[in-house]
Amino acid sequence: MEIEDRLPGMIESFLFIVGDEGLTVKQLISLTECKESEVAEAIDVLRISYEQRKASGITLKQFGGALRLVTKTEFAEDIKRLLENPSPKSMTQASLEVLAIIAYRQPVTRVEIDDLRGVKSEGPVNTLIAKGLIMEKGRSEGSGRAILYGTTDLFLDRFGLESLDGLPPLSQEEEGETIETDLFMTQFQEAFAIENDGGGNLS
Structure with missing residues (x-):
């Protein structure tokens, strides 16, 4: 297949x-x-394709000089229902994974979270923002000025912490660059088992 x-x-x-x-x-x-x-032509092809495909829920937009895949405006109310009404009983495993990573690595970009988990984290990040457990904490210094995420005061309240210093310390291995997501999860879930088992509702 040709590059074009x-x-x-x-x-x-x-x-x-x-x-x-x-x-x-x-x-x-x-x-x-x-x-x-060639890039400009390919962008036009994508944009036209999204707009013509009525069954597609996403389209291509440019914000602040950056091109992004975004949801179409006609689905705004549907998406609002999703974000305002997450799982009524508890957070999903994916959301808990993302929250654990942000809690220990903040401020952190979504790409860094994706790298640690090995999968995209946009959905869990949006859910955690909607729950009020995380928020934007500025922009990174690197190329693209990626959004940095951190936990909120509500996060501290829900987990019974006076400050982030109350998070259980990670071992030296866990603090290394090769850290695996399950190490975050083990530490996080063990530390807050009482809160979760004792009826704490994180929804």
Whole structure:
């Protein structure tokens, strides 16, 4: 398959991976190693394709110079119901994983969370924001100025902490760069088993 035929799909894949942080045209040119005119044409192909596909819930938009895959406005009320009415009993395993990572690694970008989990975390991040357990804590210094996430005062209240210093310390192995998500989870769940087992509602 020629690069021209693959380019729209390549760009779509890149935008899907980076999520709400998006990519600029300049970054896409560098990543695809294609000319600006070729990238611009591929972006138009994607945009037209999304708009013409009525069954698609996403489209391509540009915000602050960055291209992002976003949900279509006609589904705004449906998405609002999802975010306002998460699981009534407890958080999902994915949300708890993301919360544990943010609690120990904050401030942290979503891409860093994705790298630790090995899967995209946009859904759990949005759910935790809706629950009031995490919030934006500024922007990173690197390229793209990615959003940094951290826990809120509500998080401290729900887990009975006076401050983040009350989080159980991680072992030296857990603090290393090769840390696995299940190490976060084990520490997090063991530390707060009483709160979760004792009727604490995190929904």
